[in-house]
Amino acid sequence: xxxxxxxxxxxxxxxxxxxxxxxxxxxxxxxxxxxxxxxxxxxxxxxxxxxxxxxxxxxxxxxxxxxxxxxxxxxxxxxxxxxxxxxxxxxxxxxxxxxxxxxxxxxxxxxxx
Amino acid sequence: xxxxxxxxxxxxxxxxxxxxxxxxxxxxxxxxxxxxxxxxxxxxxxxxxxxxxxxxxxxxxxxxxxxxxxxxxxxxxxxxxxxxxxxxxxxxxxxxxxxxxxxxxxxxxxxxx
Numbered sequence: 001x002x003x004x005x006x007x008x009x010x011x012x013x014x015x016x017x018x019x020x021x022x023x024x025x026x027x028x029x030x031x032x033x034x035x036x037x038x039x040x041x042x043x044x045x046x047x048x049x050x051x052x053x054x055x056x057x058x059x060x061x062x063x064x065x066x067x068x069x070x071x072x073x074x075x076x077x078x079x080x081x082x083x084x085x086x087x088x089x090x091x092x093x094x095x096x097x098x099x100x101x102x103x104x105x106x107x108x109x110x111x112x113x
Numbered sequence: 114x115x116x117x118x119x120x121x122x123x124x125x126x127x128x129x130x131x132x133x134x135x136x137x138x139x140x141x142x143x144x145x146x147x148x149x150x151x152x153x154x155x156x157x158x159x160x161x162x163x164x165x166x167x168x169x170x171x172x173x174x175x176x177x178x179x180x181x182x183x184x185x186x187x188x189x190x191x192x193x194x195x196x197x198x199x200x201x202x203x204x205x206x207x208x209x210x211x212x213x214x215x216x217x218x219x220x221x222x223x224x225x226x
Binding site: 005006007008009010011012013029030031032034035036037039056057058059060062068070071073075077079080081082083084086102104105106 | 118119120121122123124125126142143144145147148149150152169170171172173175181183184186188190192193194195196197199215217218219220
C-alpha cells in the first residue's frame with residue numbers, strides 16, 4: 001500500500017499548474033492511497049482524448065462547456081454539472097468553452113505524482 | 114458490497130438541492146460504492162459543525178471563503194483552494210462568504226442517499 005499523502009490544505013495560488021500540452025494544465029490537490037482530487041484546466045478546443053483506467057472517476061465542471069463521451073453515451077455539459085466514469089470504461093472530453101474539470105479518482109492516480 | 118451507482122451525467126439544474134438546515138444545501142452527484150461527489154452550498158455564516166467519519170474526504174472550494182478546521186489545523190481558504198481530511202479526523206467549516214464545497218469521499222457516503 002502506498003503511504004503517499006497530500007498536505008492538509010491546497011492553495012490554488014501556491015500550487016503549480018503542470019502543462020499537459022495541447023491546451024490542458026493540471027493541479028493535483030488532496031490525496032492519499034484511496035482518493036485523489038485533481039483539476040484539469042482546458043483552453044477552448046482542447047481535447048482530452050479517449051482513454052480508460054482502472055480507477056473510478058467522478059467529475060464536477062468548474063466553468064466552461066464540455067462535450068463528454070463515456071462509453072456509448074455522449075452529452076454536452078456545462079459549469080455546475082458533473083459525470084461518473086466506471087472503471088475501465090473509455091471516456092474523453094472536447095472543450096467547447098474554456099473551463100476546468102474537478103476530477104476525483106479512487107484509488108489515487110499514482111501516475112499523476 | 115453496495116451495488117448503488119449514480120447516473121452517468123449529473124445536471125445541476127435537474128438535481129434537487131436537499132436542505133440540510135442552518136443555511137446548508139446538498140446536491141449528490143456521481144457515485145458508486147468506492148467514491149461519491151457531493152456539493153454543499155453554504156450561506157454566509159453557516160457552520161458545518163465539527164464531526165468525523167471513516168471515509169477519507171477531499172474538497173474543492175467553489176466560490177466563497179471558509180474557515181476550515183481539520184484536526185489541530187485551522188486555515189481560511191477561498192475559491193479555488195482545497196483540503197484533505199484523513200479518516201476519523203474531526204473537521205468542520207465556518208462559511209465567511211457564501212460559496213459551495215465540492216466534496217469527494219471514499220468509500221461512498223451511504224448516509225447521503
